[in-house]
Amino acid sequence: MAKLSAQEIAKLKADIQFTEVLKDKTLQFRSTWGIFSPREIDAGTHLLLKHLDIKEDEIALDLGCGYGPIGLTIAACALKGEIHMVDKDFMAVEYANRNAELNGLNHAKAYLSNGLSNVPKDLQFTTVVSNVPAKVGKEMLSIMLHDIHAQLAPGGQLVVVTINGLRDYMKRNFKEVFGNYDKVKQGKDYTISRAVKE
Numbered sequence: 697m698a699k700l701s702a703q704e705i706a707k708l709k710a711d712i713q714f715t716e717v718l719k720d721k722t723l724q725f726r727s728t729w730g731i732f733s734p735r736e737i738d739a740g741t742h743l744l745l746k747h748l749d750i751k752e753d754e755i756a757l758d759l760g761c762g763y764g765p766i767g768l769t770i771a772a773c774a775l776k777g778e779i780h781m782v783d784k785d786f787m788a789v790e791y792a793n794r795n796a797e798l799n800g801l802n803h804a805k806a807y808l809s810n811g812l813s814n815v816p817k818d819l820q821f822t823t824v825v826s827n828v829p830a831k832v833g834k835e836m837l838s839i840m841l842h843d844i845h846a847q848l849a850p851g852g853q854l855v856v857v858t859i860n861g862l863r864d865y866m867k868r869n870f871k872e873v874f875g876n877y878d879k880v881k882q883g884k885d886y887t888i889s890r891a892v893k894e
Contacts, residue, residue: 708729709728711726711727711728712726712727712728712729712734712735713725713726714735714736716736716737716765718737718742718745718765718769718772719745719748719750719769719772719773721769721772721773723765723768723769723772723795723799724795724798724799725737725763725764725765725795725798726763726791726794726795726798727762727763727791728787728791730787731762731763731785731787731788731791732762732788732829733762734763737765738827739883739885739886740827740857740858740859740885740886741765741766741827741857743857743881743883743886743888744766744825744827744855744856744857744886744888745765745766745769746881747855747880747881747888748770748823748825748855749853750770750773750774750823751774751777751822751823752773752774752775752776752777753774753776753777753822754770754774754777754778754779754822754823755777755778755819755820755821755822755823755849756770756771756774756777756778756779756780756821756822756823756824756825757779757780757781757782757812757815757819757821757823757824757825757844757847758770758779758780758781758782758825758826759782759811759812759824759825759826759840759844760782760783760784760826760827760828760829761781761782761783761788761789761792761806762783762785762788762791762792762827763788763791763792763795764781764791764792764793764795764796764804764806766825766827767779767780767781767792767804767806767825768781768792768795768796768799768801768804770804770823770825771796771799771801771803771804772799772801775803777803778803779801779803779804779805780804780805780806780807780815780819780821781796781804781805781806781807782806782807782808782809782812782814782815783806783808783809784808784809784810786808788806789806789807789808792806793805793806811836811839811840811843812840812843812844812847815843815847817847819847820847820848820849820852821844821847821848821849821852822848822849822851822852822853823852823853823854823855824844824847824848824852824853824854824855825854825855825856826840826854826856826857827856827857828856828857828858828862828866830858830859830861830862834865837869838869841854841869841870841873841874842873845873845874845893848893849893850893850894851892851893851894852892852893853890853891853892853893854870854874854890854891854892854893855880855888855889855890856888856889856890857886857887857888857889858886858887858889859885859886859887860882860885860886860887862887863879863882863887863889866887866889867879867889870889870891873891874891874892874893874894875894876891876892876894877889877890877891878890878891878892
C-alpha cells in the first residue's frame with residue numbers, strides 16, 4: 697500500500713457527496729468511508745426501491761439504514777408518514793440524520809438500535825424494509841423476523857432485499873414466522889422478498 701500524503705488523507709476524510717434520483721425523487725446524500733456503499737446507492741437498494749409500494753401515510757421502519765437511502769426515499773414519497781431508521785453503527789445513524797435534514801425530511805429520524813431493540817414497542821409499522829447483510833447470521837435474523845412480526849400492523853408488509861444465495865432461507869423463515877412469502881423480483885444478484893402480517 698502506497699504511503700499517502702497528508703493532503704490525500706484529508707481528502708479521504710472529507711464527506712462523500714452525491715445526488716440520486718430514487719422513485720422520481722431527487723435526493724442528496726453525504727456519506728463517509730466505513731459505511732456500506734458510501735459512493736453510490738448499491739444495486740440491491742435500487743432493486744428494492746423499484747419494487748416497493750409506498751403509501752403517502754406510511755409508518756415505516758428502515759432496518760440497518762446505513763446513511764439512509766431507503767428510509768429517506770420512503771420519507772420523500774410518504775410526506776404524511778412517519779419514518780424510523782435504525783442501525784447499529786453510530787456513524788450510519790449520524791449520516792442518516794444529516795441526510796434527512798439535508799433533504800428537508802423532518803418526519804424521518806435515525807437512531808441506534810441492534811435490530812428492533814431500541815424501537816419504541818408501542819409503534820405499529822405499515823412497512824418494514826431492510827437491505828439484509830449477507831453475513832447477518834441466523835440467530836439475529838430469527839430475532840429480527842419475530843420482532844418485526846410483533847410490531848407490524850395487521851396488513852403491514854415486510855420487504856427485504858438479499859443476495860440470491862439467501863433466497864430459499866428467507867422463503868423458509870418468512871413462511872415460518874408470517875405464514876406467507878412472495879418473491880417480488882429476482883435479479884441477477886439480488887432477490888426482493890415480501891411477507892404480509894395477516
